[in-house]
Amino acid sequence: xxxxxxxxxxxxxxxxxxxxxxxxxxxxxxxxxxxxxxxxxxxxxxxxxxxxxxxxxxxxxxxxxxxxxxxxxxxxxxxxxxxxxxxxxxxxxxxxxxxxxxxxxxxxxxxxxxxxxxxxxxxxxxxxxxxxxxxxxxxxxxxxxxxxxxxxxxxxxxxxxxxxxxxxxxxxxxxxxxxxxxxxxxxxxxxxxxxxxxxxxxxxxxxxxxxxxxxxxxxxx
Ligand code: AMP
Numbered sequence: 342x343x344x345x346x347x348x349x350x351x352x353x354x355x356x357x358x359x360x361x362x363x364x365x366x367x368x369x370x371x372x373x374x375x376x377x378x379x380x381x382x383x384x385x386x387x388x389x390x391x392x393x394x395x396x397x398x399x400x401x402x403x404x405x406x407x408x409x410x411x412x413x414x415x416x417x418x419x420x421x422x423x424x425x426x427x428x429x430x431x432x433x434x435x436x437x438x439x440x441x442x443x444x445x446x447x448x449x450x451x452x453x454x455x456x457x458x459x460x461x462x463x464x465x466x467x468x469x470x471x472x473x474x475x476x477x478x479x480x481x482x483x484x485x486x487x488x489x490x491x492x493x494x495x496x497x498x499x500x501x502x503x504x505x506x507x508x509x510x511x512x513x514x515x516x517x518x519x520x521x522x523x524x525x526x527x528x529x530x531x532x533x534x535x536x537x538x539x540x541x542x543x544x545x546x547x548x549x550x551x552x553x554x555x556x557x558x559x560x561x562x
Pocket of ligand 1: 398
């Protein structure tokens with residue numbers, strides 16, 4: 342089963358993808374995570390995308406589509422040529438060209454898309470969600486200044502690490518750019534999938550566990 346989680350920045354795509362990974366053994370493919378890893382490792386791709394990401398703009402369709410293609414190939418190899426456990430696309434596709442590229446990448450590997458889950462959110466609440474969020478630097482567990490502090494201040498609930506990090510692009514200025522790009526380039530791909538009967542909406546403002554349940558019931562349909 343291959344699904345796309347679609348929604349504006351801060352809608353909870355990453356959070357929900359991690360929960361589906363834990364509960365269903367699916368694989369999360371986040372182009373944002375891949376690009377951040379490339380940037381941190383100082384690879385040629387990382388150097389190429391660093392400034393674009395800092396501004397909250399989109400990197401080229403060719404770069405992200407290539408990253409996804411490589412990951413799909415390695416997943417297939419790990420699964421011994423089988424289709425594997427199923428993929429959650431998180432933050433990809435973000436443009437019409439990427440949506441077309443994904444169709445091709447899947448078809449070339451004998452796979453298809455099963456669901457596109459749109460996380461609907463109150464845009465006014467997103468800035469607060471995004472500027473307050475941070476993660477454990479060691480295990481990646483997500484926290485929030487207002488909504489989810491560790492039980493013991495400064496110590497990760499999951500792994501006990503005392504180091505945390507914030508994304509450099511989670512600032513009020515870049516959020517405005519990222520939202521505008523979502524509205525102008527990403528949301529318009531929904532009709533493309535809707536015409537194929539793939540889109541289901543989930544209220545992304547509900548409590549985290551309820552959102553997961555709603556997504557699971559779509560996958561179990
Ligand atoms: P994210 O973690 O999904 O919010 O992505 C962080 C940043 O990485 C975005 O603001 C873009 O600069 C870049 N990025 C991630 N995914 C894509 C994509 N599918 N297409 C273009 N740029 C992307």
